Amino acid sequence: MGNAKVILGAYVPGSSWLHHLDPRVKLFSCFWYVVIVFLASNWLGYLWLFIVLGTLIALSRLPLKLYWRGIKPLFWIILFTVAIQLLFSSGGHVYWQWGWLAITSGGFYQSAIILARFILIITISTVLTATTPTLQLAAAMEAFMKPLRYLHVPVNQIAVMLMIILRFIPTIMDETTKVMNAQKSRGVNFDEGSLIERARRLEPLLIPLFVGSFKRAEELATAMEARGYDPDAPRTKYRVLHWHRNDTLAMIGLTLATIILLATRLMSAGMLF
Amino acid sequence: MSAIEFLNVDYIYQADTPMAAWAIKDFSLKLETGSFTAIVGHTGSGKSTLMAMLDGLLVPTHGQLRVGEVVIDNRADKKALARLRQGVGYVFQFPESQLFAETVLKDVMFGPLNLGVSPAQAKEQALTALEALKLPSDINERSPFELSGGQMRRVAIAGVLAMHPSVLILDEPTAGLDPQASTDLLDLVDELHQKGTTILMITHQMEQAARFADHVLVMNHGQKAAFMTPHELFSNAALLNEAGIMPPASVAFAQQLQSHGLRLADSVPLTIEKLADQLTIRLKQGGRANG
Numbered sequence: 001m002g003n004a005k006v007i008l009g010a011y012v013p014g015s016s017w018l019h020h021l022d023p024r025v026k027l028f029s030c031f032w033y034v035v036i037v038f039l040a041s042n043w044l045g046y047l048w049l050f051i052v053l054g055t056l057i058a059l060s061r062l063p064l065k066l067y068w069r070g071i072k073p074l075f076w077i078i079l080f081t082v083a084i085q086l087l088f089s090s091g092g093h094v095y096w097q098w099g100w101l102a103i104t105s106g107g108f109y110q111s112a113i114i115l116a117r118f119i120l121i122i123t124i125s126t127v128l129t130a131t132t133p134t135l136q137l138a139a140a141m142e143a144f145m146k147p148l149r150y151l152h153v154p155v156n157q158i159a160v161m162l163m164i165i166l167r168f169i170p171t172i173m174d175e176t177t178k179v180m181n182a183q184k185s186r187g188v189n190f191d192e193g194s195l196i197e198r199a200r201r202l203e204p205l206l207i208p209l210f211v212g213s214f215k216r217a218e219e220l221a222t223a224m225e226a227r228g229y230d231p232d233a234p235r236t237k238y239r240v241l242h243w244h245r246n247d248t249l250a251m252i253g254l255t256l257a258t259i260i261l262l263a264t265r266l267m268s269a270g271m272l273f
Numbered sequence: 274m275s276a277i278e279f280l281n282v283d284y285i286y287q288a289d290t291p292m293a294a295w296a297i298k299d300f301s302l303k304l305e306t307g308s309f310t311a312i313v314g315h316t317g318s319g320k321s322t323l324m325a326m327l328d329g330l331l332v333p334t335h336g337q338l339r340v341g342e343v344v345i346d347n348r349a350d351k352k353a354l355a356r357l358r359q360g361v362g363y364v365f366q367f368p369e370s371q372l373f374a375e376t377v378l379k380d381v382m383f384g385p386l387n388l389g390v391s392p393a394q395a396k397e398q399a400l401t402a403l404e405a406l407k408l409p410s411d412i413n414e415r416s417p418f419e420l421s422g423g424q425m426r427r428v429a430i431a432g433v434l435a436m437h438p439s440v441l442i443l444d445e446p447t448a449g450l451d452p453q454a455s456t457d458l459l460d461l462v463d464e465l466h467q468k469g470t471t472i473l474m475i476t477h478q479m480e481q482a483a484r485f486a487d488h489v490l491v492m493n494h495g496q497k498a499a500f501m502t503p504h505e506l507f508s509n510a511a512l513l514n515e516a517g518i519m520p521p522a523s524v525a526f527a528q529q530l531q532s533h534g535l536r537l538a539d540s541v542p543l544t545i546e547k548l549a550d551q552l553t554i555r556l557k558q559g560g561r562a563n564g
Binding site for chain 2: 066179185
């Protein structure tokens with residue numbers, strides 16, 4: 001059932017050090033981490049990235065199982081990509097060859113890098129989304145979009161839209177479960193039959209969901225207008241983001257992590273030691 | 274399909290995760306074929322979870338559920354669940370949100386067709402169901418989305434009844450209906466009960482439980498707080514207080530009279546009519562207090 005599953009990227013309540021960080025710091029750090037993943041140039045670099053990730057996971061005080069759940073849905077895509085890299089990359093010692101397929105030491109090296117990057121990027125994103133409520137994430141995105149205002153981008157409206165989307169994802173998920181149950185109860189079997197039959201069976205699910213969503217959108221618009229919502233008015237915030245000492249510490253940590261990673265690059269170039 | 278039996282059933286949402294939540298705890302109950310059970314309790318007391326298990330939409334985490342020949346436990350396969358759903362009809366809260374077909378008739382035929390009934394037979398069952406809900410026949414070819422709210426509700430209920438369930442679950446079927454529509458709907462449910470359908474109705478209105486049900490199941494924190502006849506339940510002030518249930522107006526009225534010294538032969542009149550009868554008897558006896 002829908003609500004019995006852990007949703008990919010859902011917030012897990014907690015009171016760890018990471019949970020209390022400013023969402024802007026967390027969003028920026030996550031983005032930055034993804035950038036420096038591509039700067040790692042040798043196994044030492046990747047080792048350091050894994051150490052940083054491990055530290056963050058420990059700081060989040062959430063069970064490892066949860067992070068594994070983040071990777072699991074993408075398991076086949078990862079496997080496929082790694083296999084492609086393994087079979088089609090060339091260079092180095094050849095271990096096995098069949099026609100134009102070959103497993104080489106270069107292929108091993110390339111696929112190991114791809115695998116490591118997948119795991120690092122997916123898991124760091126899970127760290128972010130598991131420790132940050134979605135509305136806080138939206139507030140952080142809004143903060144980063146602010147400069148676009150000078151280019152006449154309607155940042156306020158985009159932010160409100162983003163908030164509404166995020167706010168209604170769980171509602172629509174609930175609604176989906178409800179309609180699905182109602183149709184199952186009327187004898188629909190959603191997970192049997194050929195692909196076309198299955199697609200057909202989505203009709204009794206999608207139409208009620210569309211009708212419901214349009215109705216809800218109209219009600220929401222009326223309610224917002226009744227309470228005087230003006231898209232062009234300057235917005236105030238109910239939850240104002242404050243910068244704390246811990247946020248400064250986090251930024252220092254991020255800088256240190258980056259410097260150490262850059263150092264591992266120099267090591268491979270033989271400029272250190 | 275016959276008697277319903279829950280045996281030590283537990284249901285845990287998101288079991289084995291940090292968010293695990295017990296919805297049903299060690300629940301056992303036996304319901305006779307053809308009975309009418311009202312299910313009452315606060316929001317989150319486990320009423321809907323219990324009914325979802327009965328319709329094979331959720332599978333018990335522990336324990337066993339039997340409906341006639343069908344036995345469901347946590348190893349139940351899809352076939353068993355499908356077999357269960359064939360005999361159990363579920364009218365969800367605000368069922369009008371499940372309508373989808375181009376015409377009313379097609380929507381009502383949807384359920385029977387899914388059960389493998391022939392199109393001609395499905396049409397006949399659909400027409401009978403629509404008629405039973407007193408819907409004018411000229412709406413059959415119209416889009417369900419053009420109808421009024423009350424009509425949409427009745428079309429959705431017809432969609433369930435057309436499947437001829439032997440067990441019918443209703444989740445607050447009268448929520449949001451006007452008084453006349455509510456009365457009509459409840460009379461229809463009562464009629465189905467008289468014809469032998471086993472009824473389970475979730476309700477917050479004790480008047481409905483008192484008038485129609487032969488047993489009331491009181492749920493509290495995922496457990497069975499009480500299972501007794503409405504008469505037993507509403508005469509048990511301590512239990513009502515503990516479960517936070519207000520007795521029906523007629524019972525409350527009789528209790529008020531009693532506290533002022535006017536005793537009725539039946540101190541728990543379950544309906545306004547029964548209360549009126551009691552009062553008439555008292556008046557004929559020469560309506561003095563302390564009689």
